[in-house]
Amino acid sequence: MTSKQEFIEKLRNSSLRPTKQRINICEVLFNRDKTFHFTISDLFNLIKDKTGEKISLATVYNTVHAFHKKGYLKEIPINSNQTYFDTNVTDHHHFFDVKEEKLIDLKNEDVGPIEIQKSIPGKKIKSVEVLVKLED
Amino acid sequence: MTSKQEFIEKLRNSSLRPTKQRINICEVLFNRDKTFHFTISDLFNLIKDKTGEKISLATVYNTVHAFHKKGYLKEIPINSNQTYFDTNVTDHHHFFDVKEEKLIDLKNEDVGPIEIQKSIPGKKIKSVEVLVKLED
DNA sequence: AATCTTCTTTAGAATAATTATAAACAAGTA
DNA sequence: TACTTGTTTATAATTATTCTAAAGAAGATT
Numbered sequence: 127m128t129s130k131q132e133f134i135e136k137l138r139n140s141s142l143r144p145t146k147q148r149i150n151i152c153e154v155l156f157n158r159d160k161t162f163h164f165t166i167s168d169l170f171n172l173i174k175d176k177t178g179e180k181i182s183l184a185t186v187y188n189t190v191h192a193f194h195k196k197g198y199l200k201e202i203p204i205n206s207n208q209t210y211f212d213t214n215v216t217d218h219h220h221f222f223d224v225k226e227e228k229l230i231d232l233k234n235e236d237v238g239p240i241e242i243q244k245s246i247p248g249k250k251i252k253s254v255e256v257l258v259k260l261e262d
Numbered sequence: 263m264t265s266k267q268e269f270i271e272k273l274r275n276s277s278l279r280p281t282k283q284r285i286n287i288c289e290v291l292f293n294r295d296k297t298f299h300f301t302i303s304d305l306f307n308l309i310k311d312k313t314g315e316k317i318s319l320a321t322v323y324n325t326v327h328a329f330h331k332k333g334y335l336k337e338i339p340i341n342s343n344q345t346y347f348d349t350n351v352t353d354h355h356h357f358f359d360v361k362e363e364k365l366i367d368l369k370n371e372d373v374g375p376i377e378i379q380k381s382i383p384g385k386k387i388k389s390v391e392v393l394v395k396l397e398d
Numbered sequence: 399a400a401t402c403t404t405c406t407t408t409a410g411a412a413t414a415a416t417t418a419t420a421a422a423c424a425a426g427t428a
Numbered sequence: 429t430a431c432t433t434g435t436t437t438a439t440a441a442t443t444a445t446t447c448t449a450a451a452g453a454a455g456a457t458t
Binding site: 279280281282301302303319320323343344345 | 414415416417418424425426
């Protein structure tokens with residue numbers, strides 16, 4: 127459980143002004159035990175439910191993008207009509223249950239080491255992500 | 263080089279009527295040496311250039327979806343504003359050059375074996391795909 | 399505290415990818 | 429040929445996301 131005060135400091139340290147909206151979003155996103163997968167629209171609705179106050183959709187987009195840029199959120203590479211984000215920014219992989227459109231975490235130790243034996247001149251590897259699609 | 267006649271048979275065997283548009287799309291997509299990564303909009307423009315005739319955008323969508331459903335095209339899981347497809351439907355992985363928004367094939371032997379040490383009851387693995395993001 | 403600058407929020411408009419619609423048309427079949 | 433069914437088409441509708449510009453809030457300066 128992170129206190130409001132701690133979020134304020136974290137925001138300041140990232141040169142993001144600690145506005146009421148950003149603090150609320152922090153509380154909804156980061157005061158959790160388990161990792162959280164969400165779309166912007168999930169988050170938008172959740173904020174209304176949890177805090178009783180509505181934050182403009184544009185602000186939700188702005189904030190999620192800001193947090194993503196600062197490395198507090200990770201974008202999950204799946205094809206869906208909406209973009210999924212993850213509060214777990216450590217290196218890890220995903221199951222995607224195609225039928226139920228549901229994401230499930232794979233701990234890094236659930237996946238053996240991945241060796242990439244090819245390289246592209248002038249480019250370096252930024253991330254290696256595995257998506258395991260599941261069917262019935 | 264596959265002949266028009268062969269495409270017609272393949273379409274019939276998939277219970278897709280061999281229309282002029284579908285045959286043209288087959289020729290643009292599948293008469294290639296190398297694997298081909300594309301978005302709908304890429305394909306739409308390419309058809310105009312290669313065949314001189316314009317196929318309605320809706321038809322391009324319909325056809326790509328039909329081919330995908332039949333297993334002749336693979337959808338590549340990356341987050342982009344557009345959906346990418348691949349004519350190589352075998353198991354393989356991708357580099358994605360984030361800056362240039364370009365996909366590069368990784369042969370299966372370029373990536374070491376991937377062990378998944380977790381399973382979800384009632385579900386089986388449909389595919390395992392690795393996306394390696396590249397930066398400068 | 400008052401002022402000033404800069405950043406942020408906001409509603410709504412704009413954009414862009416994709417899907418839906420329904421009429422015209424072409425393919426397969428009897 | 430006539431009939432049925434599947435396909436194409438232009439266009440409208442939908443949906444996710446980004447842009448815009450004005451109002452508001454935060455931080456710094458006096």
